Amino acid sequence: MRYSVSHLTTLKYAAPVQLAQFNIRLRPAAWPGQVVSDYRLTVDPQPAQVVDGEGGYYINEARFALRKPIAQLRIESRFIVEREPLPFFVTGSSGPGLADLRERAMKKPDLSARGPASYIFASPIAAPERDIALWASGFLNDAMPVMEAGRALMSAIHGQFAYDSGATAADTPPIEAFHARHGVCQDFSHIMIIAARAHGIPAAYVSGYLRTLPPPGRDRLVGADAMHAWVNLWCGEELGWVGFDPTNDMLVDADHIFIGMGRDYSDVAPLDGTFRGSSQQNMFFSVDVAPLN
Template sequence: MRYSVSHITTLNYPRPVSMAQFNVRLRPAAWPGQTVTDYRLVLDPAPAQVVTREGGYHVNEARFALREPTAQLQIESRFTVEVEPLPFFVEDGAGPGLADLRERAMRRPDLSDLAPASYIFASPVARPEPAIAEWAGAFLDEAMPVMEAGRALMSAIHAEFAYDADATETDTPPIEAFNRRHGVCQDFSHIMIVAARAHGIPAAYVSGYLRTLPPPGKPRLVGADAMHAWVNLWCGEELGWVGFDPTNDKLADTDHIFLGMGRDYADVAPLDGTFRGSGSQGMVFSVDVAPVD
């Protein structure tokens, strides 16, 4: 499946701010089965320099500073991407049992940004939560194949939690969303990550997009009008990293476009930074993911 992706973010300030510095993470990182072409990042006003680099985890980052006073900044990210269907062995694969998986992850001599050991421990946002671990324990056991475990957690979150865009904020802790049983894709992904790690499954937070319009006769996916988040679980050497979307109760497939992955949202936030000035920052954005014939 081939898509044209457009993401426009506009920041507004009540009074001009000075010495603003930003990190933008909107260029897709390399990912199996996904080919990106024609990437463009347009900034208005244009900074003197944009420095691009790999982030701390599997994410691309662009850094820039605005040294002249400005009351508005527009960030436009565009690219074309082709996404291949999941290999049959991922769709059907069971993977190792959870006890075996945990040992494999810890034995691997790998410290890269995709090393499973980097995603098995707590992170700043996805901290250990006994209540989430106990809840997840009802669906998992040590002998269960990891694909079965991932599907069980994903389906349980989809069944028990309601999508509610007004229930949480970007900085709402996972335990609060868990207790409310309401939230958005970011909350559901963090809850699944905390649950998976509590039972020894390496779990990562994925930032990306969903196709905006469904194929004829198919329901529209929840979260398609904005950036989307889902969970990657490391399913052993045979299967590698597999995406699970608890918001829509489905594996990440040709409807999903991968941007980057980290331990939690903070590692792959699409935009962050600082500015010198008074007043609050307003933000509006538009996302469009259009299939290309």
């Protein structure tokens, strides 16, 4: 599948702010089964310079500063992406058992942003939680193949938790969403990551997009999509990283568009920054994922 993706973010301030600096993480990182072309980033007011680089984990990051005071900032990211279907050998595989996987991950001499070692231990948002670990123990064991374990976690979250866009905020701790049994894709991904790491499975948070389909007989609404989040589990050298989407109880496939992965949301947040001033900030966004064939 080929898609045209646009992501428009607008920041409005009640009064002008000064010395604003921003980090943008919207340019897709290279990923198997995905080819990106025609990437464009537009910023208004236009900064003197935009510096492209890599984030702390597997994410592209653009940085810029605005020297003059601003009352509004408009950021638009656009690109074309082609996604291939999930390979058949992934869907039909079971992968190594969890005990074997833990040993492999700890011994693998790879400290890069795609190596499993970076995703075994606690991170700022996905900290260890005893209640989540005990909950996951009810359907995981050391002999279980990793793909089976990933499906079990994914299906349990989908079956036991209710999607509610108004139930949590971006800074809601995962344990609160866990006890309330509701949340959004960010919450479900963090819960799955904490549960997986508690049982020795390297687990990463993925930021991206998901093609959505309109109800039967209705036109697709332009700009009505949003960013999505799911979990990558390292499933051994044979399979590498495999995506699990607990929000939709499905393996990540051709309708998922990869932007980047980190230990949790804090590593891959699409936008963050600082400014001087005490003005209230409001953020608005519009995302459109349009199929091209």
